[in-house]
Amino acid sequence: MMEKIPTQTGAREQLMSDLKSVIQDAEAWLRHGGQLTGEELKAAKAKFERTLMNAKDDLIRLEEAAVEKAKVAARATDEYVKENPWKAVGLGTAVGVVIGMLIARK
Numbered sequence: 078m079m080e081k082i083p084t085q086t087g088a089r090e091q092l093m094s095d096l097k098s099v100i101q102d103a104e105a106w107l108r109h110g111g112q113l114t115g116e117e118l119k120a121a122k123a124k125f126e127r128t129l130m131n132a133k134d135d136l137i138r139l140e141e142a143a144v145e146k147a148k149v150a151a152r153a154t155d156e157y158v159k160e161n162p163w164k165a166v167g168l169g170t171a172v173g174v175v176i177g178m179l180i181a182r183k
Contacts, residue, residue, distance in 0.1 A: 088135060089139060092132060092135040092139055095128060095131045095132035095135050096132050098131075098132075099125070099128050102121075102124060102125045106122075106125060
């Protein structure tokens, strides 16, 4: 049974949201850092670190999802080539001819 892979769009949106939060927190920290007291500074630092960790986690999940999709595509391609070797050779030849024609045009 295949494990459900998180959608790249959802993970990408979450990552962008977290990165925006990291930037906003960093800007706020830079603007008000000199005015913060000891406890306020610790709280701001903790919030910034949490947001940064969330962004890192989202990036890792997005990377894992992309790797898993690439593996699935590679397996499907491998199976197709094993089942249809002559079609694969023909397709590879056709792609090579088209690329060669495009290169020769320049």
